[in-house]
Amino acid sequence: MTVIFETIRSKKGETMQPLTNAPRPRGRPRGFKIDQALDAAVHVFWQEGYNGASIDRLCRETEMPRASLYQEYGGKEGLFLAAIAHYVETRLGPVAQSLGPVGTLEEDLTAFFEAVVTLATLDSRTPGCLISCVLAEVAGANGTFRQELKTRFAALEDRIAQRLEHDGIGVEPKDQTALAGMLAAIARGIMLRARSGASSADLHPIAEAAVQCAIARGR
Amino acid sequence: MTVIFETIRSKKGETMQPLTNAPRPRGRPRGFKIDQALDAAVHVFWQEGYNGASIDRLCRETEMPRASLYQEYGGKEGLFLAAIAHYVETRLGPVAQSLGPVGTLEEDLTAFFEAVVTLATLDSRTPGCLISCVLAEVAGANGTFRQELKTRFAALEDRIAQRLEHDGIGVEPKDQTALAGMLAAIARGIMLRARSGASSADLHPIAEAAVQCAIARGR
DNA sequence: ATTTTTTAAGAATGATCATTCTGTATATTG
DNA sequence: CAATATACAGAATGATCATTCTTAAAAAAT
Structure with missing residues (x-):
């Protein structure tokens, strides 16, 4: 029986390789899916924080063997950075994307802040934002993480300025x-308030006020 | 030789007791000053985060014996909450106080955001805010801390609304x-940006924009 | 079939963690 | 000078931590 492989060996889950003619690599195949593993890692770090997330728990939830974690990411720090990148691709990217431009500035900003509120309150086990609430903390004592935070922050500001x-x-x-x-x-302040348990309904008025301030400025 | 005691036994360093006639407590006197100890604890938590701050380091920097730390605060969690309260009294209180009212709304908001920027950038070893950057992280996995965060956030919002x-x-x-x-x-977003290494000069334009938005709203 | 290559499972390691305990020092009280 | 009370210094404890190592399993290549 011939088995069709879902993915080809590749560091990231960037672009799925065609399912046919995939030259299967040499050794024993992986027993875990990288994308699922990173999803799980994001979830654990988001919930527990960086220092609060143990390798044991990360291995269990990502279904990644210890050895593979160290082979692939070099250690906890590397996995965290990979999780951040995955989070940006899968979660924050779509939020920034909602800035358009697709409609009026007011419409696009409304959509953006709506997306921010939704991301921060969607799952009560992971309130707030992985970057604003977790990466920001460890940035205090770790230069690598501080640089990463700076870069991620700059990216969003550039995106907004562009809009x-x-x-x-x-x-x-x-x-x-x-x-x-x-x-x-404001977007980050909303993320923080969500971390304290604020609901979507609590945050919406703030989002509206932000939009009104911005378009008042444009006039 | 008679020695004049600086402080009387009291849980906090709230109000200094008169230096005379202080009924000195029974046993061996403390070898550390509570206020200095809390200052040091604030510093360690602010820099290293909650999970990143070890009891060893906290004892060393606060000059508090292990036994006294557990006697006085019950453990790491209690010390952290005491440090938060001390931080609010000594650092955040003055910032909120600058809201006045003492001048026009524009002047008071300018002073407020000025104070926010200064607090967040004053010491490069402790960028950002203990509440917005450290308490917020651990609020993800600890209900007590989440409640504390909610309360502290509400206090500032009430203070601003009052102004x-x-x-x-x-x-x-x-x-x-x-x-x-x-x-x-916005204030919390500024704290977060400071955590990424932003300077006072980087943050001032944001503070100004915030003030303009607010007073534009008032008209 | 044997070799080669990669992954898996989990034991081993040594450090560090938060907390508790033990004995001693320093004070007031009687 | 005892007796009592509090604080100190640091060892002891047991858990948990991140990381490494060892051995077995699963695939392709020869």
Whole structure:
């Protein structure tokens, strides 16, 4: 009986290889799916924090053998960074994507903050944001993580600034950057409030206020 | 030789007792100062995070004997909560106090956000905010800490709402609450950006934008 | 079939963790 | 000077931590 393999060996789950003619690698095949494993790792870190997440628990939930974890990611730090990247691809990416531009600035910002609130409150076991609530803590004592946080933060601010620029907000670039930074700060503040147990209904008024402030600025 | 004692036995360093006539307690006197110890504990937790701060290090930096730490605070969790309270009294309190009212709303909000930026960037070893960056992380897995976070967050929002009310901002209470929530979110977003290494100069434009948004709303 | 290559399962390791315990020092009280 | 009470210093404890190592399993290659 011939078995069709789902994935080909590749570091990430980036692009699925065609299912046919896949040259199966040499040794024993993996018993775990990288994407599922990273999903699970994201979940554990998101819930327990970096130092609170033990390798034991990570191995159990990712269904990854200890040896494979160290082989693939070099250790806990590497797995965490991989989980962050996976989180950005699968969770934060779509949120940023909702900025469009697809509609008016007001519509797009509303969609964006809506997505922020939803992400932060969707699962009560993982409130808030992996980056704003977990990576931010360990950034205090770990230079690698601090740099990672800086990069991730900059990416969102650039994305927002780009959307503002599309509508010609902020004649002076300085104002535009400041406004984008402020909107990003609000998004992160919403994530933090969600971490304290705030519901979607609690956060919606804040999101609305943010949108009103932004478009008032554009006029 | 008669020695004048600095402090009287009391759980906190709330109010210094008069230096005379202090009935010295029975046994061996303490070899550490509670206020200094809490300052040190705040520093360690702020830098290393909750799980990253070991009892060993906490004892060393607070100059508190292990036994005294457990006697006084019951354990790491109790010490952390005491450190949070001390942080609120000594650090966050003055920041909230700068809201006044002492000047115009614009002046007071400017002073407030100025104080936020300063607190978050003053010491590069402790960037950000103990509550927004450290307590928020452990709130994910610990119900006690989540409740504490909720309470501390609510306190700041109430304080901001109170200041807005003083100027008659937000005819509808709903708008006022939302605006206060948004301003608090910005303050926390600023704390987070500081955690990534942002300087005071990086954060000032965001603070200014926040003030402009708020007073534009009031008009 | 044998060899080669990769993964799996989990024991082993040594460090570090939070907490408790033991004995001693330093004070007041009687 | 006892007796009592509190704090100290640090050893002891047992759990848990991240990481490494050992051995077996599962595949392709020869």
